Amino acid sequence: MIRDRVYDIVTDEIYLRLPGWVDKADIYLKIEGLNPAGSVKLKTAIALIEDAEISGVLSPGGRVVESSSGNLGIALSMVCSVKGYPFVCITDPNASARSVATMRALGARVVVVSERDANGGYLGTRIAHLKRMLAEDPTLTWTNQYANAANPRAHWERTAASILKAVERVDYLFVGAGTTGTLMGCAAYFREFSPRTRIIAVDTLGSVTFGHPAGPRHIPGLGTSRTPELCTPDLVDDVVLVDEADAVRACRGIAARYGLLVGGSTGSVVSAVRSRGAAMSGASVVALSPDLGDRYLDTVYNDDWVTARFGPEALTDRELAGTPLALGG
Numbered sequence: 001m002i003r004d005r006v007y008d009i010v011t012d013e014i015y016l017r018l019p020g021w022v023d024k025a026d027i028y029l030k031i032e033g034l035n036p037a038g039s040v041k042l043k044t045a046i047a048l049i050e051d052a053e054i055s056g057v058l059s060p061g062g063r064v065v066e067s068s069s070g071n072l073g074i075a076l077s078m079v080c081s082v083k084g085y086p087f088v089c090i091t092d093p094n095a096s097a098r099s100v101a102t103m104r105a106l107g108a109r110v111v112v113v114s115e116r117d118a119n120g121g122y123l124g125t126r127i128a129h130l131k132r133m134l135a136e137d138p139t140l141t142w143t144n145q146y147a148n149a150a151n152p153r154a155h156w157e158r159t160a161a162s163i164l165k166a167v168e169r170v171d172y173l174f175v176g177a178g179t180t181g182t183l184m185g186c187a188a189y190f191r192e193f194s195p196r197t198r199i200i201a202v203d204t205l206g207s208v209t210f211g212h213p214a215g216p217r218h219i220p221g222l223g224t225s226r227t228p229e230l231c232t233p234d235l236v237d238d239v240v241l242v243d244e245a246d247a248v249r250a251c252r253g254i255a256a257r258y259g260l261l262v263g264g265s266t267g268s269v270v271s272a273v274r275s276r277g278a279a280m281s282g283a284s285v286v287a288l289s290p291d292l293g294d295r296y297l298d299t300v301y302n303d304d305w306v307t308a309r310f311g312p313e314a315l316t317d318r319e320l321a322g323t324p325l326a327l328g329g
């Protein structure tokens with residue numbers, strides 16, 4: 001496989017079966033973290049930049065600004081580096097030190113806001129900071145992942161289409177919700193091409209995206225403290241809210257049982273799959289894994305970090321740790 005540009009290395013065809021994660025259902029974990037940006041957001045970043053170029057708001061000499069919890073920032077750093085656009089990422093203390101260092105290594109300027117917004121999160125503060133920057137410098141282009149139709153379109157065209165190509169029958173599709181770009185793009189595609197598929201949104205307890213009360217959150221990726229404009233709840237069949245302690249336990253359970261380190265939001269997604277397991281007997285289930293665990297070694301996989309936030313009960317997945325993997329089961 002020879003590619004001209006680093007962001008042409010998109011891996012949309014890799015799935016890991018999770019035998020035994022729930023009884024009597026086939027679970028296919030779609031691995032999005034094996035591209036050079038390390039997450040599903042590579043496809044979003046390409047689409048946002050190409051859309052800005054096509055619409056004429058971004059051209060050579062232009063500069064790009066975006067708010068990100070880490071993964072889109074890394075992906076935009078990569079795409080902007082190849083295309084020669086200086087890039088500024090506005091992020092917050094929940095972004096891992098590794099993600100911030102990765103963006104800087106790719107040439108981005110990173111601003112870390114530290115004040116919480118009215119809902120106790122950081123998104124409001126990030127957006128307010130970004131808007132101040134835009135007001136001061138009209139040559140900056142905000143790709144606006146929260147409201148830009150190019151975001152879900154990327155997942156309509158690539159993520160969702162690739163799933164139906166790889167897995168003939170999808171009874172349930174579990175997708176985590178941040179900006180909801182991945183979720184809404186997939187939901188719209190499946191409504192059209194596989195209406196039988198039940199679309200399950202996975203969000204974090206404490207996120208306001210689907211109208212639930214705000215609360216503290218520590219793991220980047222899922223959840224918001226301000227409802228994203230892209231969110232169309234009618235397109236999804238069900239929403240599962242996952243406690244971050246359960247997401248941590250599930251991450252550790254996947255590592256113990258299948259030898260794969262997944263990111264925090266994947267922990268939420270597979271925890272949601274397990275919580276719905278009893279109702280999915282005989283079903284074919286696709287669950288999206290937005291990134292892998294290397295960015296979370298200092299958090300989700302660090303015992304001190306986990307114990308300080310969630311207590312020692314969150315350290316092990318009691319249902320699965322130590323259970324032998326029943327291949328073909």
Ligand SMILES: Cc1ncc(COP(=O)(O)O)c(C=O)c1O
Nearest residue numbers: 071178179180181182221265290
């Ligand atoms: C690790 C991770 N999971 C899930 C998501 C949510 O994706 P989306 O913004 O498309 O809803 C993100 C978004 O940044 C992410 O970084």
